[in-house]
Amino acid sequence: MKYCLLILLAFCALCGDVLADTPLSAPEKFTVCSRAGNLCATSDPGSNSTVVSTQRPQKILWTIPGWHRWLLVSDDGESVVVGYAGINLVPVDVSLNEPVFIFYHRGKRVRAVTLGELYQRKTQMRLTASHYAWTEGASLNKANQLVVSLVNGKTVAFAAKTGKAQKVVADAR
Numbered sequence: 001m002k003y004c005l006l007i008l009l010a011f012c013a014l015c016g017d018v019l020a021d022t023p024l025s026a027p028e029k030f031t032v033c034s035r036a037g038n039l040c041a042t043s044d045p046g047s048n049s050t051v052v053s054t055q056r057p058q059k060i061l062w063t064i065p066g067w068h069r070w071l072l073v074s075d076d077g078e079s080v081v082v083g084y085a086g087i088n089l090v091p092v093d094v095s096l097n098e099p100v101f102i103f104y105h106r107g108k109r110v111r112a113v114t115l116g117e118l119y120q121r122k123t124q125m126r127l128t129a130s131h132y133a134w135t136e137g138a139s140l141n142k143a144n145q146l147v148v149s150l151v152n153g154k155t156v157a158f159a160a161k162t163g164k165a166q167k168v169v170a171d172a173r
Contacts, residue, residue: 062107079160089131103163111163143169
């Protein structure tokens with residue numbers, strides 16, 4: 001059983017870039033919740049809006065404009081980070097001025113982080129079959145930081161409330 005798992009993991013690692021270039025799914029209504037699960041954001045292409053609310057009892061806190069494919073919700077209910085619509089892939093002709101994270105605090109846009117704040121040159125990103133992969137993933141940690149793992153092996157962090165760069169705070173175990 002252990003060997004089957006290792007073979008599956010090795011296969012997934014080899015085919016990651018090929019699968020990564022498949023088209024994104026059509027927009028649909030979805031909900032994503034904070035780490036603690038106490039707050040959620042529902043993004044709806046029908047209303048072209050994203051609503052942040054408490055879970056129990058359900059109470060709408062605030063709304064941001066637009067449907068967003070990639071959302072991260074803070075546990076305190078004050079911040080939402082919207083990730084790039086293409087998730088981890090950008091077109092090869094992308095500008096380093098392209099925003100890849102938009103920070104909202106209580107429904108107001110406070111800052112955008114661009115590719116140029118993460119990379120000095122596009123060649124630092126990983127070329128796939130038809131795009132550049134720019135991130136391995138991102139999450140909000142317990143210190144309310146957006147922690148981003150870049151494809152060049154670096155990790156960067158931004159305050160969820162302000163979008164300002166910070167030193168990464170490790171989550172306590």
